[in-house]
Amino acid sequence: MQHTHEILEKIKTYQTIILHRHMNPDPDAIGSQVGLKEIIRTNFPDKKVLATGFNEPTLAWMASMDSVSDEEYENALVIVCDTANTPRIDDKRYANGGFLIKIDHHPNDDAYGDFLWVDTSSSSTSELITLFALENNLEISPEAARLLYAGIVGDTGRFLYPSTTTRTFEMAARLRKLDFDFAGLSRQMDSMSFKIAKLQSYVYDNLEIDVNGASRVVLTQDLLKEYQINDAETATIVAAPGRIEDVTLWAIFVEQADGHYRVRMRSKNLVINEIAKRHGGGGHPLASGANSYSLEENDQIYREMQEVAKNK
Template sequence: MTAYKNILAKIKAYDTIIIHRHMKPDPDALGSQVGLKEIIKTNFPQKTVKVTGYDEPTLDWLAQMDVVADEDYQGALVIVTDTANRPRIDDQRYLTGDFLIKIDHHPDEDFYGDLSYVDTTASSASEIITDFALHNQLQLSAQAARLLYAGIIGDTGRFLYSATTSKTFRIASELLKYDFDFSALARQMDSFPYKIAKLQSYVFENLEIDENGAARVVLSQDILKKFDLSDAETSAIVSSPGKIDTVQVWAIFVEQADGHYRVRLRSKSAIINEVAKRHAGGGHPLASGANSYSLAENEDIYQELKNVLKS
C-alpha cells in the first residue's frame, strides 16, 4: 500500500519522532500511540521516539507518557494517531515539528497534516497501526502487541460493535501470537472499582427511556462528588444503558467543573454523529461525543435523539 510505504519512508527519514493522540485518552488512543512508538523503537533502535499528552490515571496501567521538551520538536517528525480534528489533539506543540502525519479511523472531516492516512472502515487506530507494521514486515514486540490488542478490544467492545470486521479478527489473531497475557489484559479492561459499580446502579435507577428507546441520564457535579469520581472515570459506564433491550440510542450528560456538559452519545443502529456535529462534537456514526452549554441544550440533544429514531 502506497500510503503505508510513504509513512514508513518518513519514519526512516527522521531521527526524532514524537507521537500525539487525542485528549482524554481511551485504550485505542494509548494503544495506537504507544504501540507505534514500540514498533519504531524495535525496528529502529537508534531513533529517539517519544509519546506526549496527559497521563490518564485510570489507564496508567496500560501506558504512560514521556517527558518531551520544546526543543525536541526541532526538526522532528510528528505523528498524531486516533484524532479526528485538531482541537482534540493533546499537546498543541504538534504544530512545531518539521513534518506532520495523521493516522486515524474517524470520519475525515478535518483535513490536517502534511501526510494523512484515514481508514474509516478500520475498527480502531490500533488496527491501522498493526496493519501498517504487518504490511511493511516490521517486527513487533510483545509490549507493542499488548498495547495494540488493548486498543482493538477497547474500540470494538470486545468485538461486539459493528465496526468489527473479518480483517479486525485477522489482525487481532496476529497480535495474539506474541507473548503477553491477553486474558489478564481483558480482565483488567473489564474490571472497575466498587464506586463505579455504585455509579452503574445509579445510572440504571435514573435512566429515562422514551417509548421508542431513546434514553438519557445526567451525571451532575454533585453526583460525581457523591461517588468520588472524575469525568474520565465515568467512561466505564458509557455502554451500560445499551445492555437494556429496549434502549436503542442513549446520551450520558456529564457536568463539568465549569458548568457545561460533556455528552457521550451511543446507538445500536441509528446514525447519531450528525447530532454530535450540531453540538460542538463529532465521531463515529454509532459512537460520538458532543458538548452542551445549558440545560436547554441538553433537552435539544435528547429531542434530536428521539427524532433520529422517529425518522
C-alpha cells in the same frame, strides 16, 4: 498498502519521532500511540521516539507518557494517532515539527497534516497500526502487541460493535500470537472498581427511555462528588445503557466543573454523529461526543435523538 509504505519511508528519514493522540484518551488512543512508539523503537533502535500527552490515571496500566522538550520538536517527525480534529490533539506543540502525519479512523472532517492515512472502515487506529507493521514486515514486540490488542478491544467493545470486520479479527489474531499476558489484560479491561459499579447501578436506576428506545441520564457534579468519581472515570460506564434491549440510542450528560455538559452519545444502529456536530462535537456515526451549555440544550439534544429514533 501505499499509505503504510509512505509512512515507513518518513519514519526512516527522521531521527526524532514524536507521537501524539487525543485529549481524554481511551484505550485506542494510547494503544495506537504507544503501540506505534514500541514498533518504531523495536525496529529502529537508533531513533529517538517519544509519546507525549497527559498521563490519564485510569489508563496508567497501559503506558506512561514521556517528557518532551520544545527543542526536540526541531526537525522532528510528528505523528498524531486517533484524533479527528486539531482542537482535540493533546499537546498543542504537534505543529512544531518538521513533518506532520495523521493516522486515524474517524470521519476526516478536519484534514490536517502533511500526510494523512484515514480509514473510516477500520474498527480502531490500533487496527491500522497493526496493519502498518504487518504490511511492512516490521517486528511487533509483545509490549506493542499488548497495547494494540487493548486498543482494538476497547474501540470494538470486545468485538461487539458493527465496526468489527474480518480484518479486525485477523489483526487481533496476529497480535494474540505474541507472548503478552492476554488473560491479565482481559481481566484488567473487564474489571471495575466498586465506586464505578455503584455509578453503573445509578445509571440503570435513573435511565430515561422513551417509547422508541431513545434514552438519557444526567450525571451532575454533586453526584460525581458523592461517588468520588472524575469525568474520565465516567467513560467506563458509557456502554452500560446499550445492554438494555429496549434502548436503541443513548446519551450520558456529564456535568463539568465549569457548568457545561460533556455529552457521550452511542447508538446500536442509527446515525447520531450529525446531532453531535450540531452541538460542538462529532465522531463516528454510532459513537460520538458533543457539548451542551445549558439544561435547555440538554433537552434539545435529547429531542433530536428522539426524532432519529422515531424516524428509524
